[in-house]
Amino acid sequence: MKKVIIFLSTIILIVAVTDYTIGICCRYYIQSHELAGRYKPLDRLLKKVDTDIILIGNSVILNAINPQIISDSTSLTCYNGGITGKSIEFSEILINSILQRHTPKKIIIALRPEEMGANAGDGIFDVLKPYYDMGYKSIDEYFNSTSKSEKLLLQSNLLRYNTIWMRALLYIFFDNHDYSENGFVAQEIPAIFPQIQHITTYDLPIKRKTDALQRIIEKCKQGGIELYISFPPILLSFSKKELPCVHAVDSICKANSVKCFIDYNKEEFLHDPRLFYDNYHMNKNGAAKYTRNLVQRIQPSYKIDAPCQK
Amino acid sequence: MLFNSLSFILFFPIVCIIYWILPNRYRNLMLLIASYYFYMSWEPTYAILILFTSISTWLCALNIEKNERTKKASIVICLVINLLILFIFKYYNFTAETIVSIFPSISIPHSDLLLPVGISFYTFQCIGYIVDVYRKDIAAEKKLITYLLFVSFFPQLVAGPIERAKNLLPQFHRSHTFNGDDFIAGLKMMIWGYFMKLCIAGNVAPYVDAVYNNVDHHNGTSLLLASFFFSFQIFCDFGGYSLIAIGTAKCVGFTLMQNFNHPYLSSSVKEFWRRWHISLSSWFADYVYIPMGGSRCSRVKHYRNLLFTMLLSGIWHGANWTFLCWGGLHGVLLVLNALWNKLTTKISPKFISILFTYALTSLAWIFFRANSISDALTVVGKICSEPGPLFKGDGIPALMLPLMMILILLFKEIKDECSIKLNFMHHSSSWISIPSCAFMVIIILLCAEFNSGQFIYFQF
Numbered sequence: 001m002k003k004v005i006i007f008l009s010t011i012i013l014i015v016a017v018t019d020y021t022i023g024i025c026c027r028y029y030i031q032s033h034e035l036a037g038r039y040k041p042l043d044r045l046l047k048k049v050d051t052d053i054i055l056i057g058n059s060v061i062l063n064a065i066n067p068q069i070i071s072d073s074t075s076l077t078c079y080n081g082g083i084t085g086k087s088i089e090f091s092e093i094l095i096n097s098i099l100q101r102h103t104p105k106k107i108i109i110a111l112r113p114e115e116m117g118a119n120a121g122d123g124i125f126d127v128l129k130p131y132y133d134m135g136y137k138s139i140d141e142y143f144n145s146t147s148k149s150e151k152l153l154l155q156s157n158l159l160r161y162n163t164i165w166m167r168a169l170l171y172i173f174f175d176n177h178d179y180s181e182n183g184f185v186a187q188e189i190p191a192i193f194p195q196i197q198h199i200t201t202y203d204l205p206i207k208r209k210t211d212a213l214q215r216i217i218e219k220c221k222q223g224g225i226e227l228y229i230s231f232p233p234i235l236l237s238f239s240k241k242e243l244p245c246v247h248a249v250d251s252i253c254k255a256n257s258v259k260c261f262i263d264y265n266k267e268e269f270l271h272d273p274r275l276f277y278d279n280y281h282m283n284k285n286g287a288a289k290y291t292r293n294l295v296q297r298i299q300p301s302y303k304i305d306a307p308c309q310k
Numbered sequence: 311m312l313f314n315s316l317s318f319i320l321f322f323p324i325v326c327i328i329y330w331i332l333p334n335r336y337r338n339l340m341l342l343i344a345s346y347y348f349y350m351s352w353e354p355t356y357a358i359l360i361l362f363t364s365i366s367t368w369l370c371a372l373n374i375e376k377n378e379r380t381k382k383a384s385i386v387i388c389l390v391i392n393l394l395i396l397f398i399f400k401y402y403n404f405t406a407e408t409i410v411s412i413f414p415s416i417s418i419p420h421s422d423l424l425l426p427v428g429i430s431f432y433t434f435q436c437i438g439y440i441v442d443v444y445r446k447d448i449a450a451e452k453k454l455i456t457y458l459l460f461v462s463f464f465p466q467l468v469a470g471p472i473e474r475a476k477n478l479l480p481q482f483h484r485s486h487t488f489n490g491d492d493f494i495a496g497l498k499m500m501i502w503g504y505f506m507k508l509c510i511a512g513n514v515a516p517y518v519d520a521v522y523n524n525v526d527h528h529n530g531t532s533l534l535l536a537s538f539f540f541s542f543q544i545f546c547d548f549g550g551y552s553l554i555a556i557g558t559a560k561c562v563g564f565t566l567m568q569n570f571n572h573p574y575l576s577s578s579v580k581e582f583w584r585r586w587h588i589s590l591s592s593w594f595a596d597y598v599y600i601p602m603g604g605s606r607c608s609r610v611k612h613y614r615n616l617l618f619t620m621l622l623s624g625i626w627h628g629a630n631w632t633f634l635c636w637g638g639l640h641g642v643l644l645v646l647n648a649l650w651n652k653l654t655t656k657i658s659p660k661f662i663s664i665l666f667t668y669a670l671t672s673l674a675w676i677f678f679r680a681n682s683i684s685d686a687l688t689v690v691g692k693i694c695s696e697p698g699p700l701f702k703g704d705g706i707p708a709l710m711l712p713l714m715m716i717l718i719l720l721f722k723e724i725k726d727e728c729s730i731k732l733n734f735m736h737h738s739s740s741w742i743s744i745p746s747c748a749f750m751v752i753i754i755l756l757c758a759e760f761n762s763g764q765f766i767y768f769q770f
Contacts, residue, residue, distance in 0.1 A: 003490035007497070007744060014748035015755070022756075038705050149316050158755035166757055170707030194527075278527065 015158070023157030026165055030130050037171030038084075039164070041183050042127060045081045046097055046136065052076035052105045054098065055183075056091045059084040061110030063281040064232035067182040069291040074299045076105065080183035083127075088115055090125060092212045096138035097131075099223055106226040106298070109216070112280070113231055113238070113264045116210055116245040117203025129160045186284035187277035194278050196270065200239045205248035213249065217256045228298055229253055230261040232290060233269035235279040261297060263290070311351040313554045314508060314760070321348065322558060325464075329562050334485040338459055341562070345464040349427075356426040359395065364461040366391050367436040371443040371450040371457075385444045389437065396433045399425055404629030428468035430626055432461050434593055439475040441597055448476050456482045465558040469551050471569040471589035478564070486563030498735050499557030501750050502722075504758070506550030510719060512759030513712040514539040517703045518679070525685050529698030533689050535709075540679045541672045542716050545573065548587070572727045574671075577663035579643040582671055590626070594619050605648075613648065617641035627678070632686060636678040643670055711757060 035043040041062075045054075053076050055061050062082025070078040081094070091109060098104075125142065132143050132154060143154055153159050180186070213229075220227040229249060246262060253260035269275055275286030282290060311318050325344045332340055350357045370388035374381040397405075398421070406418035439460070442448045451457040460479050466472075521528050521536035528536070552569035559566045569589050576582040583591045595604075599619040605612045617638070624637015658666075673690070680686035702709065725732055734746035 001488065001490060004493050006740070007494050007747075010744045011748045011751060014745060015751050018748075018752050019755075037707060153316075156755070158752060159760075162756055162758060162760065166711055167705070167707040170710050171705065 019156055019158045022161065022165070026130065026157065026161045027134075031134070035168045035171070037167070039127070039168050039171065041081055041083055042094075044079075044183070045094060046131060049079045049081065049098065050102045051079040053078040053108065054104045054106075055080045055082060055108045055110065056095060057082050057110035058086045058112070059281060060112050060232050060234070061108075061230075062183075062185050063187045063277065063283075064110060064287050064290055065108070065230075065294065066184050066186070066284075066287050066291045068180075068184070069288060070295055071182075073292075073295050078182065080185075082110070082183070082185075085124065088209050088216075089212045090128075092216050093125075093128065093138045093142055095216055095219065097136045099219065099225075100135075100137060103223050104225060106228065107220060108228045108230060108294075108298070110230045110232050111249065112234070113236075113243050113246050114203045116205040116213070116248055118206050119203045126162075127164065129154065129162075130164055132160065184287075186287065187281055189274075189283045189285065190277055193273040194235055194276050196273065197236050197279050198239065199236050202238065202240050202243050203245055205245045210248050210252060213252055214256075217252065217258055221256070226298075228259050228261065230294065231264040233266050233275070233282065233286070234264050235270070235273060235276045237265065237270060259298070261294065263293075311348050313551065313558075314504070317351065322561075326561055330488050337486070338455055338482055341464070342455055342459045342462065345459065345462040345467060348464040349462060349467055352427050353424065356424075359399075359426055359429075360432060360462055361458070363392060363395060363433065363436055364458050365454070367440055367461075368451065368454060368457045371440055372452075374440070374443050375450040381444060385440055388440045392433050392437055392440075396429060399423055399429055401625075401629045431470045431472055432467065434472050434590075434626075435461060438472065438593060438597060442475050448479070451475075451479055463559070463564075465555040465564075466566055469548070469555070470587075471552055471555065471567050472593050473566060473589065477567060481564050489563070492563065493561050496557040496560030498747060499553045499560065501557075501735070501747055501754070503550040503553030503555075503557060504754050505715075505750055506546035506553065506719065508550075508754055508758030508760065510712060510715045511543045511547035511550060513708075513715060513757070514543045515759070517709065517712075518543055520703050521701060522679055522685070522689075523681065525680070525688050525692070528692070528701055530692040530694070530696040531698055532701035534693050535700065537672055537676055537679075537689065537693070539712065541574070541668070541675050542712075542719070544675060544678070545570070546719070572723045574668050575664055575723060575727045576667050576671075577660050578667055579640065579647045579670060582667055583640075583644070590623070594623055598622060609652075613645045616644045616648065620644060631683055632677050632680055635683055635686070636674050639674045639677060643674070715757065 034040065034048070053067070053070060055065050055067065055078070059082060062080060062084065065080060067078035067080045070076065083090070088111065095107065128139050128142070131139050133140060144151065217227060231246060246264070250260050250262060263269070269286065269290070275282055275289060277283040311321060328340060329337055346357055349360065367388055370384045373384040377384070402421050406420065410416060410418055443450045451460065456479065459482055460475065463478070518536050518540045521532050522540070525533065549570040556566045556568070567589055569587060571585040571588065573582055573586040576585050599615055602615045602618065603611055604615060620637045620641030621634060622637070624633045624635070624640070627633040627636070676689050677683070677686045680689060735743055735750065737743040737746065
């Protein structure tokens with residue numbers, strides 16, 4: 001029994017000391033350096049971005065809206081803060097954290113048509129863990145509202161920086177610079193264009209997600225920020241004409257006088273697979289076309305023949 | 311309850327403490343309660359199924375031993391009950407769909423029954439027991455509690471190893487005394503098992519899923535890497551589970567059979583099956599292959615036996631044509647292996663044989679992982695003919711991390727296989743072994759993918 005006690009207590013001691021040391025090192029690193037690679041957009045949004053327009057959403061917006069085109073035509077600075085696989089609730093936390101430090105003039109949120117549904121998933125919030133207890137109120141609130149066990153595990157630095165530290169470290173050496181300075185990722189034109197897919201099923205909106213959107217709208221109203229909601233084009237055709245999830249978003253927007261651009265089935269895009277990288281993401285040509293189209297609506301004085309630059 | 315869940319991390323020490331505190335005569339009952347709790351935390355109602363299977367097998371075994379006249383009827387009844395339950399829950403929909411696809415005019419209702427976790431494992435354990443009693447290899451277990459525990463013993467309940475009655479049952483009758491060395495050895499096995507499951511299988515899974523769920527959009531290079539990753543995902547997922555199971559059992563004083571023995575260092579497909587999922591392959595050898603005649607018959611019958619056993623092994627894994635194809639492919643490889651051995655005694659360098667065997671088994675894994683046979687053929691076709699830029703998934707670091715972990719695994723596999731005396735976790739000096747174990751725990755906490763979900767073999 002003595003052997004077992006010595007074995008276990010020594011392991012616990014070594015792990016605890018390492019945990020503490022790693023905590024100090026990682027905290028210092030995150031506070032003083034910008035994370036590279038896939039962590040760059042989140043890190044920038046939380047610590048640095050101070051543009052007039054901020055684009056928020058998942059990979060749909062990341063590949064669909066080119067901030068350079070918006071800047072060139074509106075004279076407003078713009079940053080694409082799309083983060084792959086993230087949900088509306090994640091966007092809410094992100095917006096709240098940004099507003100703590102900087103108030104942009106406009107925010108554009110891009111959504112997938114089924115974003116508000118239960119099957120869309122909630123996205124993984126783990127990437128926010130390194131920013132817990134670092135002064136971001138909404139991030140702290142989110143993790144404080146999770147289960148007791150989750151909160152307890154967050155006290156461990158090893159778990160908090162789990163997988164992130166290693167990847168962040170490796171990105172220093174293997175950053176393939178997908179992200180441009182304005183956050184936009186221009187998807188290449190694929191060798192084979194994707195084929196349109198027909199979707200016969202549809203999802204129903206869930207309250208938790210629509211509530212998150214409602215809170216974002218209220219927060220933006222309070223801060224005097226112009227908010228736009230957009231459903232960028234995708235290469236999917238839905239058998240149901242009006243999707244319940246999209247309808248729910250549209251209703252909330254109408255009730256709050258927020259402009260909502262329902263473009264996911266826009267004919268000029270739907271019939272042109274050459275504008276897409278895959279069924280959910282546009283390629284750089286598609287992004288340029290859609291961004292020009294979008295700017296016209298948020299800034300009516302914009303000229304359609306404005307130069308397209310990356 | 312998953313081994314990689316927080317509830318198990320709490321459950322396990324509590325079970326250990328209560329088990330070792332209790333007097334010997336109450337320990338089996340306590341383990342039985344713990345085992346049913348472990349199983350019921352997934353789906354409480356399905357505990358009735360495992361209870362029914364256990365009791366019916368136990369009664370039939372007693373009757374076989376007691377009544378020579380009706381022993382044949384008893385074993386038939388027992389096998390029918392076990393296989394019927396397995397069929398209803400696992401193969402009904404597959405059979406119905408196959409019949410409907412052949413005869414579209416027939417309409418067969420679809421079953422919405424959830425597949426009970428570990429049903430194939432405990433059914434096979436029960437079948438093995440009843441056959442052993444019938445053959446008089448072992449005596450029927452008289453105590454119901456002991457038999458219920460034999461079937462439901464929590465470390466090996468949901469994904470094996472499929473224990474033999476002659477190995478496990480006597481251990482429930484023995485009085486166990488606490489042995490610190492065994493306990494520590496069990497913990498070390500668990501640590502390595504967690505490393506395999508969480509750090510390797512968990513980290514490669516997102517890439518494998520991303521590529522294999524959309525094979526049409528990926529080129530040969532990405533499919534090749536995904537297939538390479540999958541060969542390690544399946545090994546580390548199942549091998550990791552087995553190690554955690556064996557380690558957990560060791561901590562409460564039980565020795566379970568080894569389930570994996572460096573399978574990717576096999577120099578032939580035949581050897582691979584002696585090293586991969588040993589408890590299942592030896593089960594099939596003892597209860598299917600050898601009773602059919604094994605290799606001690608004409609050459610044609612021998613090959614037929616090999617093919618049939620492997621097809622059965624394939625369908626055991628899942629009610630899907632891909633698994634059947636995987637089993638059939640391994641059957642063909644074993645036949646070719648036997649033919650090759652008959653034709654030549656020339657042995658190629660071991661290193662070449664190992665690489666060749668790994669390539670063949672990885673080829674078979676493509677059918678195991680693919681969502682359909684046409685997907686599998688697309689993967690094979692693209693790997694052979696369509697190179698291109700690598701799909702990086704979540705980025706190069708997301709690929710580097712599992713690659714580094716695979717290198718650590720390969721280092722250990724080769725070290726153990728070649729009996730190189732370079733021990734860290736198992737070093738005789740505590741000054742080296744304890745920090746090495748602590749280092750592994752730190753690596754797990756830092757690099758593990760905790761969202762990797764359940765073990766692949768749970769679905770079987």
